[in-house]
Amino acid sequence: MKIIADTGKCVGAGQCVLTEPSLFDQSEEDGTVIVLDDQPQGDLVEKAREAVHVCPSQALALED
Template sequence: MKIIADTGKCVGAGQCVLTEPALFDQSEEDGTVIVLNAEPDGDLVEKAREAVHVCPSQALSLED
């Protein structure tokens, strides 16, 4: 699985970072999402799914 982030859609709400800081961070410049680990495994897979679900701008998606 791979995490895809569309920074053009990202509004910088930070829900992804709150869901799993090991996977996501935010740009200091504009607050948009930075994916720290695009191919999570183990328990992080479920956290990635949760982050996609809670993203208010639908800027995150998963690719199998």
């Protein structure tokens, strides 16, 4: 599984970072998402799914 982030859609809400700070961060310049680990393993897979679900701008997606 791979996390795909569309920074053009990202509004900087930070829900992904709140969901799992080991997978996501935010740019200091504009607050957009930074994916720290685009291929999560183990328990982090479920956290990635949750982050995709809670993203208000639908800027995150998962690819198998």
